Amino acid sequence: EDQVTQSPEALRLQEGESSSLNCSYTVSGLRGLFWYRQDPGKGPEFLFTLYSAGEEKEKERLKATLTKKESFLHITAPKPEDSATYLCAAEDAGGTSYGKLTFGQGTILTVHP
Amino acid sequence: DGGITQSPKYLFRKEGQNVTLSCEQNLNHDAMYWYRQDPGQGLRLIYYSQIVNDFQKGDIAEGYSVSREKKESFPLTVTSAQKNPTAFYLCASSIDRSQGRTFGSGTRLTVV
Numbered sequence: 032e033d034q035v036t037q038s039p040e041a042l043r044l045q046e047g048e049s050s051s052l053n054c055s056y057t058v059s060g061l062r063g064l065f066w067y068r069q070d071p072g073k074g075p076e077f078l079f080t081l082y083s084a085g086e087e088k089e090k091e092r093l094k095a096t097l098t099k100k101e102s103f104l105h106i107t108a109p110k111p112e113d114s115a116t117y118l119c120a121a122e123d124a125g126g127t128s129y130g131k132l133t134f135g136q137g138t139i140l141t142v143h144p
Numbered sequence: 145d146g147g148i149t150q151s152p153k154y155l156f157r158k159e160g161q162n163v164t165l166s167c168e169q170n171l172n173h174d175a176m177y178w179y180r181q182d183p184g185q186g187l188r189l190i191y192y193s194q195i196v197n198d199f200q201k202g203d204i205a206e207g208y209s210v211s212r213e214k215k216e217s218f219p220l221t222v223t224s225a226q227k228n229p230t231a232f233y234l235c236a237s238s239i240d241r242s243q244g245r246t247f248g249s250g251t252r253l254t255v256v
Contacts, residue, residue, distance in 0.1 A: 040184075065244050065245075072250070072252070074148075074150075074236075074247030074248050074249045074250050075187075075234070075247045076247070077244050077245075077246065118186075120186075131189075134186035134188075135186050136184055136185055136186045137186070
């Protein structure tokens with residue numbers, strides 16, 4: 032069974048204090064690893080897709096990396112507006128007909144000024 | 145602007161009543177999805193549709209029904225058979241199964 036686990040569940044940072052969020056995944060074959068940002072009461076907003084181990088993508092203060100077992104979302108010098116829940120999801124390349132996407136439970140990030 | 149519109153944002157339902165959540169997209173995406181989000185849990189797939197007039201059950205379809213009569217629309221009905229319907233419901237679409245999902249802003253359903 033596909034499984035995605037995110038850690039920590041919650042993370043509190045001071046403004047400017049860099050850190051990383053972890054996403055461990057178990058799928059029969061990874062088609063893609065997705066990162067989303069979700070603000071309270073809103074739908075997830077797409078951030079990155081990673082396809083193969085060693086791949087990295089950056090957007091402003093965020094950088095996502097991928098290994099064969101996990102993905103990291105690195106946040107450099109965060110600002111209060113980076114506070115949100117960050118979701119990761121793994122897409123199984125197995126024989127399903129719809130590209131099964133399994134979501135982690137999310138990491139709630141709070142950045143204090 | 146292209147996007148996905150979910151309505152209403154908040155919905156209250158009495159026990160025993162069916163209720164329909166609306167989802168409309170103008171992205172020209174073929175695939176559409178309904179997810180349920182509960183606190184501390186990952187998004188769980190209720191139903192998905194890859195083309196008009198076709199849809200498939202996801203992981204937690206019991207107590208829910210959908211239709212896909214138009215490419216742009218994928219309404220979800222929460223029936224009285226759904227034992228724990230209070231949740232945040234998210235509609236999403238993608239250009240095909242290999243792409244990431246674009247999400248709507250969600251509907252929060254509360255059973256009173």
